[in-house]
């Protein structure tokens with residue numbers, strides 16, 4: 436499925452020109468004739484969350500007992516990741532489900548599923564967040580195990596939810612939301628202050644884009660001044676920050692790192 440968008444760019448996650456493959460869902464089934472592919476912008480964010488939560492348990496396990504300095508670094512990252520997912524889901528809750536109920540009433544069961552999954556993930560995130568708080572200044576092995584287990588459960592729930600959302604909700608949302616409405620949603624989302632430094636977030640997003648799509652994504656999504664700033668300053672900030680978080684653990688991400696992005700970032 437490859438359709439050309441006609442809407443304007445509205446930020447560095449907002450202007451893919453062709454339909455991206457989903458982050459794990461089977462081939463999408465269009466619920467109605469669709470005029471936009473704007474949900475692709477959200478699929479990019481989903482890829483980021485998949486990678487962040489897949490890696491999170493190993494980050495906790497990589498902290499040696501009593502290494503409180505490293506525990507605090509990892510805890511700060513985890514708090515930010517949890518906050519990021521809360522904000523993402525609240526935005527979807529605010530802008531997707533009521534509209535979907537009004538304009539596609541036959542999708543009521545899917546809306547109900549999305550709300551239920553968001554609620555369940557949110558509850559687990561709050562539990563993990565509280566555990567991380569407690570662990571940050573003690574770095575005790577018992578709490579670390581509880582956090583890693585909680586994060587693994589969140590990862591499983593999140594993967595299931597993202598597959599369902601991309602398969603059942605996004606084709607409908609593409610059909611019922613106008614470009615102006617998608618732009619409004621993105622503007623609203625961008626009003627939230629990111630819970631981590633912007634270049635760290637950008638670096639994580641770049642690493643989350645499949646390598647084959649990365650150069651096009653960067654060219655389409657990042658204005659030239661941001662590409663320049665990331666290449667000259669931001670990339671080092673990202674690599675330093677992530678290196679400190681993973682210093683006891685190589686993590687599950689690996690990622691392309693910035694080294695492979697040189698031509699795309701020019």
Ligand SMILES: [Fe+2]
Nearest residue numbers: 524527553600
């Ligand atoms: Fe969602």
